[in-house]
Amino acid sequence: MKKSKKIITCALAGCMTAALFTGCSGSDNKDNSGNADTSNVKSIYFLNFKPEVAEKYEAIAKKYKEETGIEVKVKTAASNEYEKTLTSEIAKSDPPTIFQINGPVGYQNWKDYCADIKDSELYNMLTDENKSLVVTDGDGVYGIPYAIEGYGIIYNDEIMQKYFNTDGAKAKSVDEIKNFDTLRLVVEDMQDKKDELGIEGVFGSTSLKSGDDWRWQTHLANIPLYYEFKENASDDDVIINCLNAKEIQFKYAENYKNIFDLYTNNSCTEKTLLGGKTVDESMSEFAVGKCAMIQNGNWGWSQINGVSGNVTKAENIKFLPIYTGIEGEENQGICIGTENYFSINSNVDEATQKASLDFLAWLFSSDYGKDQVTNQLDFITPFKTFSEDEQPSDPLAREVLNWKEKESGNLKNPVWMFTAFPSDKFKTDFGASLLEYVQGQKDWSDVVEDAKASWKTEREASAQ
């Protein structure tokens, strides 16, 4: 009896070890025939990043199947869960063939899985100016941007007009606000007249709950660091410089403090309560007219519009650049860039890779696909297949396009370079510092020093 028990134990242990090792060695199932014939491909798998358009993608996938017979499996990761979902999905035997990375740092994380797509149709569809946005490594192209977004200070023009008509208004129109000094005068005066204007504060809550602080630790931090890395560098090099920077000086930290203090001192929420506020809460404060301004991007429109009791009208919602008091900011626009890049899984066979690229090319070039992208997904795309009038109609996306057009003059829209920030940990640490600063538990100089130290350690840690 004892013997048979032993045998079973041994057999089981053997099975388990075998399973363990097959699990570890199963990654190289590439088909290196070089013959990319897509006729045998039955399905591709797209792991979608944007939950708000999940259903729309499914409709698109259905249409694609009708047209080509190839099934597109669409799976959507929950908000903030993309990296986790991708980590587990990509290890399966039927992994995503199309997935998304968020820029150069995201690429470092996923480079074992990103195929070189320099020769793809999708890459050739990019307009020349947007070709500089792609994620590269050496000569290869590993991520192609598909949606351009912009952020700045969103304001409610109805309230602004009301203010400009009050006695002693510090400006007569939004066009006069061209730098931080004017912005501050206007904001502080508005705060004094808040009862007259029917608002509780000029700015919506500076949401600093952990997980909801990305507007400050990522987006707002982009501005001072953009100016820091832009010195002696062409615009295309800003992101590369940032990516290569082992340390930062945080030269424009004072400017960050300027705007951050302006937000928190003239807010509809007390400073000490900001640690519990979420982005959703502050967006609804804006939507119901409790505040006149809020820092966010064009994706915020659906949020504003979706709030019940929304009183803001589409035609009154506009962007103002984030002025911080840096020299020459009269010519600064809103921050425009992307953190949405498509990558193709290099570990699936070539025919499937090709089929995945075909699907993306179809989505961004066929009439049906373009119509869906413009009117259902509301993407501003970087592709030349889209004509001037094939652009989304939501008010903030329109604003982003307006600001982009202004670039033909002297104006410059800062690029998104936070995709090259060293790690998520850097961002969360900075957010935590800001919270402590706002609660009066940390001096500004410590916030700056900690950010610098954190940049250094995180850059080193991620290089290991």
Add this chain to the structure above:
Amino acid sequence: MQTAIKKWFPILALPTVVAFSISFLIPFIMGIYLSFCRFKTVKNATWVGFDNYLRAFANKDFINALWFTVKFTVISVITINILAFIFAMILTKSLRGTNVFRTIFFMPNLIGGIVLGYIWLMIINGVLYYFNATITTNATYGFWGLVILTNWQLIGYMMIIYISGIQNISPDLMEAAQIDGANSFQRLIHITIPQVMPSITICLFLTITNSFKMFDQNYALTAGAPGTKTQMLALDIYNTFYGRVGWQGVGQAKAVIFFLFVAAIALTQLFLTRRKEVES
């Protein structure tokens, strides 16, 4: 009968053994293997030896989280067990409505940790609002918030275990002690506590391991804020895994260290309290 069971043992046990292997043993062994690797997904691991362990111990967040967890565990184990025992003593007296109260006290245990975390976040922030503060204002608020939450959740469960222990004490013993002139305090110390020692073993084991391993409640209530000051071990492991590029292996190494801690503490406690159990 005995021999029949023995004869069929391998086949009867097979389903359980297979399920246990798939859902526990294999992931566990892979986890240990991965803690010695640099990897992105479980499939593309490369061996790096003890590197991950060195990086885990060099990481001051890990040490802070460990210290915070230890403090939290000590406080909550004491409060939970004392309060649960007091409730159990009260609810074993023949009072009216004890069954209703037992049910009510047990109920919080039926709600999941994330939900509880958010509910208590609202309650605590609602109270602190009047003092112009939130739970993230001060790490102490977060600490006591967690203690209150865990107490609220676990007291009912531990109380049920103590009640069954107390009810199993033979009335003869109590009667004999009373006749010998022992007062109620002496009866508690010399009869009740030694007799419920098996329950104490179980309750200590459950509260220590539950407090040490706590994740959901921590994640929902404070998420470590302010900064990482209220971050417990499990949450730190989770954040290491997802927070930095190339640190998955370190997260895994921390998880193995974490397992060793929990196992060592739980076994020591079992050994110590077992010795105190008496045969009745």
